[in-house]
Amino acid sequence: MVIRMADVPSTRQTWQPMAMIDERFPHEVHSEVGRLRTVVLHRPGPELKRLTPRNNGSLLFDGIPWVDRAQEEHDAFAAALRSHGVEVLYIQQLLRDTLALPDAREAAVASALADKRLGDTLRASVRSYLSDLDVDTLASTLIAGLSHEEIRRGSGLVYTMMDRHDFVIDPLPNLLFTRDSSVWIGRQVAVTSLAMPARQRETSLTDLIYTHHPRFAGSPKLYDPSLEHLEGGDVLLLAPGVVAVGVGERTTPAGAERLARRIFAADLAHTLLAVPIAQERATMHLDTVCTMVDVDAMVMYPNVADTLTAFTVRRHEDDHIIVEKPQPFLTAAASAMGIDALRLIDTGLDPVTAEREQWDDGNNTLAIAPRLCVAYERNQETNKRLSDAGIEVVEIAGSELGSGRGGPRCMSCPILRDAY
Ligand SMILES: NC(=O)NCCC[C@H](N)C(=O)O
Numbered sequence: 367m368v369i370r371m372a373d374v375p376s377t378r379q380t381w382q383p384m385a386m387i388d389e390r391f392p393h394e395v396h397s398e399v400g401r402l403r404t405v406v407l408h409r410p411g412p413e414l415k416r417l418t419p420r421n422n423g424s425l426l427f428d429g430i431p432w433v434d435r436a437q438e439e440h441d442a443f444a445a446a447l448r449s450h451g452v453e454v455l456y457i458q459q460l461l462r463d464t465l466a467l468p469d470a471r472e473a474a475v476a477s478a479l480a481d482k483r484l485g486d487t488l489r490a491s492v493r494s495y496l497s498d499l500d501v502d503t504l505a506s507t508l509i510a511g512l513s514h515e516e517i518r519r520g521s522g523l524v525y526t527m528m529d530r531h532d533f534v535i536d537p538l539p540n541l542l543f544t545r546d547s548s549v550w551i552g553r554q555v556a557v558t559s560l561a562m563p564a565r566q567r568e569t570s571l572t573d574l575i576y577t578h579h580p581r582f583a584g585s586p587k588l589y590d591p592s593l594e595h596l597e598g599g600d601v602l603l604l605a606p607g608v609v610a611v612g613v614g615e616r617t618t619p620a621g622a623e624r625l626a627r628r629i630f631a632a633d634l635a636h637t638l639l640a641v642p643i644a645q646e647r648a649t650m651h652l653d654t655v656c657t658m659v660d661v662d663a664m665v666m667y668p669n670v671a672d673t674l675t676a677f678t679v680r681r682h683e684d685d686h687i688i689v690e691k692p693q694p695f696l697t698a699a700a701s702a703m704g705i706d707a708l709r710l711i712d713t714g715l716d717p718v719t720a721e722r723e724q725w726d727d728g729n730n731t732l733a734i735a736p737r738l739c740v741a742y743e744r745n746q747e748t749n750k751r752l753s754d755a756g757i758e759v760v761e762i763a764g765s766e767l768g769s770g771r772g773g774p775r776c777m778s779c780p781i782l783r784d785a786y
Pocket residue numbers: 425426427540543545546565598599600650651653654770771772773775776
């Protein structure tokens with residue numbers, strides 16, 4: 367699909383898909399709600415078994431999940447998507463395919479060994495350990511991590527001074543939230559720059575897959591992990607040509623500005639809305655506060671609905687951008703989208719219920735199509751209000767999955783959606 371700026375009335379610019387599916391680049395996303403065709407998930411595995419009460423805080427989980435049940439919940443999520451015609455790709459399978467290529471394997475090992483805490487002697491032992499692994503085991507080790515006691519070989523000061531439960535390769539329990547480590551805008555993939563140390567190695571895996579896997583090799587890259595912090599959960603494609611970016615605990619103003627320059631230069635959008643969000647765990651990403659459920663409608667945490675603002679950023683000449691004064695978010699969004707109003711689904715919740723359901727990712731829905739979304743079943747009040755407003759809700763269990771503080775949108779990276 368080629369996106370082209372159409373002739374536009376006054377200052378408003380609209381963007382129109384000109385043709386569908388280019389064989390060379392079969393992955394393409396221009397909105398939050400176009401019918402979902404292909405999505406990347408990660409089925410949680412042994413990396414979750416690394417969580418203990420001593421490390422769950424630094425590994426960004428609010429509890430210790432029951433892993434078997436989390437897997438059942440995740441399988442049900444994937445089944446719900448498949449039953450609506452969505453192709454589900456798993457990160458671990460993509461990683462296995464990728465590691466079968468010698469250059470990719472070498473790059474993956476080099477990136478795991480780059481950890482400065484290892485030191486030369488232990489690094490050599492870890493290299494030797496990894497070189498003995500078959501592709502499947504290497505893929506699972508890069509995700510589940512490797513502890514001192516598992517390596518069973520080593521010498522030198524670092525190895526000797528480590529506790530046997532310390533990690534020589536850190537586990538990646540948050541890989542579950544595939545939304546954050548990459549985001550597709552148009553036909554380009556932004557491999558993001560994750561802010562929290564516990565998550566930074568995730569992008570070495572997504573970058574590896576998008577660089578080497580035959581299904582993705584050659585796809586244009588829009589962003590890379592060496593750039594300013596930017597996380598996929600903060601990026602909402604409100605409409606073709608309009609990208610909202612939350613700026614808060616994770617994505618920095620510099621990350622939003624860099625993305626604006628890149629998407630303008632690549633003609634992927636005409637407007638970026640930078641949306642300040644509270645720098646708190648409960649609102650770590652924009653998609654924890656609001657998600658699109660129709661081409662012109664959102665569900666939003668009621669406690670911020672009246673105060674959320676946006677700085678409209680537009681392309682000027684060459685590499686210059688224009689930043690407008692902040693406006694109420696809904697006003698700025700409707701104006702950029704070229705519609706009269708962006709409808710808020712009125713969840714009408716009292717502040718306490720709203721706060722509880724926001725914490726449990728009630729606003730973090732994944733649209734399968736306009737007016738059809740996946741949501742956690744536990745957020746009964748929010749889901750009821752969505753149904754009352756004509757949004758069909760596919761409910762999934764999330765009692766264990768939710769302990770990482772992420773919902774259906776966080777757990778999914780759409781790579782192909784239809785235009786609408
Ligand atoms: N988009 C999202 O909101 N993703 C959820 C990420 C949860 C993860 N435990 C984190 O703190 O990064």
